[in-house]
Every structure is written in structure tokens, then in C-alpha cells.
Amino acid sequence: xxxxxxxxxxxxxxxxxxxxxxxxxxxxxxxxxxxxxxxxxxxxxxxxxxxxxxxxxxxxxxxxxxxxxxxxxxxxxxxxxxxxxxxxxxxxxxxxxxxxxxxxxxxxxxxxx
Amino acid sequence: xxxxxxxxxxxxxxxxxxxxxxxxxxxxxxxxxxxxxxxxxxxxxxxxxxxxxxxxxxxxxxxxxxxxxxxxxxxxxxxxxxxxxxxxxxxxxxxxxxxxxxxxxxxxxx
Numbered sequence: 001x002x003x004x005x006x007x008x009x010x011x012x013x014x015x016x017x018x019x020x021x022x023x024x025x026x027x028x029x030x031x032x033x034x035x036x037x038x039x040x041x042x043x044x045x046x047x048x049x050x051x052x053x054x055x056x057x058x059x060x061x062x063x064x065x066x067x068x069x070x071x072x073x074x075x076x077x078x079x080x081x082x083x084x085x086x087x088x089x090x091x092x093x094x095x096x097x098x099x100x101x102x103x104x105x106x107x108x109x110x111x112x113x
Numbered sequence: 114x115x116x117x118x119x120x121x122x123x124x125x126x127x128x129x130x131x132x133x134x135x136x137x138x139x140x141x142x143x144x145x146x147x148x149x150x151x152x153x154x155x156x157x158x159x160x161x162x163x164x165x166x167x168x169x170x171x172x173x174x175x176x177x178x179x180x181x182x183x184x185x186x187x188x189x190x191x192x193x194x195x196x197x198x199x200x201x202x203x204x205x206x207x208x209x210x211x212x213x214x215x216x217x218x219x220x221x222x223x
Contacts, residue, residue: 004155033210042215043156043201056210091155100144100205104155 004105006092012111018080021108024073025094033102034067034077035091043091049075082112117214119202124220131189133217135202138183142204145178146211147187150199159187159200189219197221 005024013019025032034046047057052069060067064083069075079086089109093102116138125131137145143164148156162169162176162185169176175188185204189196199218203211 043213045210048210093155100146100211101158101161102156102211104157106153106155 004092004094004103006090006105006108008108009106010109010111012113013082014113015083016081017112018078019082019086019110019112021077021090021092021110023075023077023092023105025075025092026096026103027073029094029096029103030072031095031102032069032075033093033095034075035093036088037091037107038088046077079110082110084112086110087112117202117204117212119200119214119217121215122218122220124222125192126222127192127194129192131187131192131196131219131221133187133189133200133202133219135185135187135214136183137185137202137204137212139204139206139212140183141206142183144205145176145185146201146203146205147174147176147185148201148203148213150201150216152198156201192219192221194221194223 007022030051032049036044046059047067048055049069067077089107091104091107093104095102118136144161146161147159149159150156160171162178167178173190177186199216201216202214205211
């Protein structure tokens with residue numbers, strides 16, 4: 001298996017633009033997590049899906065952030081409009097059933113200027 | 114909310130043992146984890162321990178859990194330059210959602 005796949009790996013955009021980050025979880029995994037990592041705040045959980053349904057989105061910073069999981073093999077995290085303070089590394093992770101282990105993707109480094 | 118605390122940096126000489134410490138507040142923690150993050154990569158699970166255990170050993174890695182003091186440690190024997198990375202402590206209670214510490218940057222000097 002290729003592991004969790006994220007795209008793009010790097011994204012540089014201007015303030016106000018829409019940004020879409022993509023994630024393909026490991027086949028057979030039914031849990032998906034989006035995290036944000038910054039020096040200031042560490043690793044923050046943004047949203048968690050189980051069987052494609054959002055279970056906990058309490059970590060989503062504000063209405064500018066939205067996440068979808070239209071099927072078991074794909075998820076997006078969208079920021080509209082983007083702001084410089086959104087600059088971070090965004091990770092997607094997937095997990096399986098009752099296992100607590102999470103498998104992380106390589107991350108997307110987002111820079112908003 | 115629940116909290117996981119780690120020191121931010123640890124510097125050791127190659128060949129020495131490294132001990133990375135972590136404290137947590139959730140008394141209902143079921144699983145405790147150590148993840149490793151290398152530069153430019155995502156987190157990778159190194160090892161985990163059930164809360165009813167006090168020690169787990171896996172090759173060069175030894176995890177010690179003091180549940181009374183809510184203290185978790187990771188010992189890396191014979192530390193190598195390839196062990197340089199950020200190490201995250203994490204815990205889960207009754208849900209799938211882990212609480213992560215801020216990470217400890219391990220720097221290994223030749």
C-alpha cells in the first residue's frame with residue numbers, strides 16, 4: 001500500500017484565495033483525521049470522520065474552513081478565503097476500526113502571503 | 114481539556130541513551146503512544162502501551178509508564194544520528210481521538 005497520500009505537498013497562495021487540500025486514506029481504513037501543525041500551537045486536530053461521516057469538527061477554527069469526505073477513498077479540506085495565519089503544515093491521517101493507531105500522510109505545507 | 118506535556122528539546126551524544134519524558138492529565142487514558150516525526154514527513158507510530166502495563170520493550174526502545182504519577186517515558190538505547198527527530202507523546206481515553214503533546218526535538222551529536 002502507498003500509505004496516506006496528500007496533495008499538493010506545497011502550496012503558496014495569496015491572502016483571500018481559496019485553497020483545497022486533498023487526502024487519499026489507506027484502503028480499508030474507515031477513520032480519517034485532519035490536523036494542522038504550527039510552531040506556536042503544535043499539532044491540532046481539526047476534524048475527524050468515521051465511515052465518511054464527520055464525527056467531531058470542534059477543532060475547525062472558523063467558518064472559512066470546511067472539510068468533506070464524499071467517499072471512503074477521498075477527503076478535502078478547503079479554506080476560503082485564506083489568511084496568512086492559516087500558514088501551517090496540514091496532515092491527514094487514517095485509521096482502521098477499533099485500532100487506535102493512526103497513519104499519517106506526508107503533509108501539505110501551506111504558505112499564505 | 115486534557116493535556117499532555119513534554120520538554121521541547123533533548124540533546125545527547127551518539128551511543129548514549131536518550132530518555133524523553135511526558136506527563137498527562139487524563140486519568141481515564143487507555144492507550145499511550147510515542148510517535149516519531151522526521152523532517153518533512155508525517156508522524157509515524159513508534160510504539161504504544163496499554164494503561165494496565167508499566168513497561169514495554171521493543172529492540173532499542175523501552176517505554177515506562179507510571180500511572181499513579183501519569184508519567185510516560187521513552188528510552189532509546191545506543192542513540193544514533195538517525196534517531197534525530199521530533200518525538201510526540203499521545204494518549205487516548207474512550208475515543209479514537211488522541212491528545213498529542215507539543216513534541217520533543219531529539220538532537221544527536223556525533
